Amino acid sequence: MDLYEYQGKQLFAKAGIPVSDGRVAKTPAEARAAAGELGGPVVVKAQVLTGGRGKAGGIKLASTPDEAEARADDILGLDIKGHVVRTLWIEKASDIAKEYYLSLTFDRGARKPLYMFTTQGGVDIEEVAANDPDALVRLHVDPLEGFHPWQARRLVYGAGVSDPSEQKQIAAIVGKLYDAFTRFDAMLCEVNPLIVTPDGEVKALDSKFTVDDSALFRHPDIAAMRDTAAADPIEAFAREKDVTYVKLDGEVGVLGNGAGLTMSTVDVVTFAGGRPANFCDLGGGGSAQGVVDALEVITRDPQVKAIFFNIFGGITRCDEVAKGVLQALDQMKLELPIVVRLDGTNAEEGRRILAEAAPPNLHVSPTMLDAAGKAVELAR
Numbered sequence: 001m002d003l004y005e006y007q008g009k010q011l012f013a014k015a016g017i018p019v020s021d022g023r024v025a026k027t028p029a030e031a032r033a034a035a036g037e038l039g040g041p042v043v044v045k046a047q048v049l050t051g052g053r054g055k056a057g058g059i060k061l062a063s064t065p066d067e068a069e070a071r072a073d074d075i076l077g078l079d080i081k082g083h084v085v086r087t088l089w090i091e092k093a094s095d096i097a098k099e100y101y102l103s104l105t106f107d108r109g110a111r112k113p114l115y116m117f118t119t120q121g122g123v124d125i126e127e128v129a130a131n132d133p134d135a136l137v138r139l140h141v142d143p144l145e146g147f148h149p150w151q152a153r154r155l156v157y158g159a160g161v162s163d164p165s166e167q168k169q170i171a172a173i174v175g176k177l178y179d180a181f182t183r184f185d186a187m188l189c190e191v192n193p194l195i196v197t198p199d200g201e202v203k204a205l206d207s208k209f210t211v212d213d214s215a216l217f218r219h220p221d222i223a224a225m226r227d228t229a230a231a232d233p234i235e236a237f238a239r240e241k242d243v244t245y246v247k248l249d250g251e252v253g254v255l256g257n258g259a260g261l262t263m264s265t266v267d268v269v270t271f272a273g274g275r276p277a278n279f280c281d282l283g284g285g286g287s288a289q290g291v292v293d294a295l296e297v298i299t300r301d302p303q304v305k306a307i308f309f310n311i312f313g314g315i316t317r318c319d320e321v322a323k324g325v326l327q328a329l330d331q332m333k334l335e336l337p338i339v340v341r342l343d344g345t346n347a348e349e350g351r352r353i354l355a356e357a358a359p360p361n362l363h364v365s366p367t368m369l370d371a372a373g374k375a376v377e378l379a380r
């Protein structure tokens, strides 16, 4: 689950990482009131779950409450990479002398949290990694040993921070970031920029915070931060139905049982010259209710023109799945063409059941490639 900047900063503050005082605002009037309460110049920041807000015009300084109201009016409703701005964060403006970058992310390859730190902050970190890789210091933490203060010093000295006061403040923030990361079950904590003010004070000016979905059950306060109004309505519906659903951009709806098969199905649709509109993973089961739920999710996506249902019968036998499919089609009105590929345990029996009772919009295919070709053709 990705958090908004202001939510990530709340968690930073709980871990003792310095952030600026601010207020949430949903309207220009609220932005004006917030600026009045904070006093002095403020920065009006679009809260959307994507980066690069500054470049997109989603971050503006305002020296008076009047100006904050006007900037809020400019930014609210703005479309930033497909995310419409509905919430603002009004923050006491900071003077910036330097912009650094600090992150802690989960490196799945190494199975360890990975720190990255560079004094070249404020820009896309991918740019630094590409243009000046030596400027980016990387350091893994062994999760069993935990964080040790020498690791913070290695990051700070490695990146060439020479001011002793900065060294001390950054090292402290590095340690607190590890606390935040583990305490809140994060997958990513990124501070870009981590600023140094002209007075030499170091603080987090931005936050990108991702919490492990599987750990949300032990963080009800974080789970409650989810902005259901901003979420994709189909994704929200899928979550409600407990269906694994991922939105893509093509026209063939993909349904498979098992993550591996579902991924291969996405590939084979592409190989057959089509584009998947989304994919759903039924998991191991093939119960009628599971099929109905998944089909309901898939067909809510108006981009879907045909459905490819790819089953490999292992423990769940194909004849069972075939019955599930027929029951599902009985329970719901499905007008789109659907191509079913059945293979594995009792495949012939399953195909026979479908062939006998299937409605005209259901096509049965014995191989993945055949089925994909058919689905792609029907989606045209």
Ligand code: GDP
Residues within 6 Å of the ligand: 043, 050, 051, 052, 053, 054, 055, 059, 092, 093, 094, 095, 096, 099, 122, 192, 193, 205, 206, 207
């Ligand atoms: P992002 O573009 O989505 O990464 O949003 P950031 O929160 O990182 O802000 C982008 C840029 O806006 C920063 O790198 C700063 O240069 C500028 N900025 C943000 N807040 C302030 C502030 O309080 N004062 C000043 N002077 N600039 C700010």
Ligand code: MN
Residues within 6 Å of the ligand: 192, 193, 206, 207
């Ligand atoms: Mn940023």
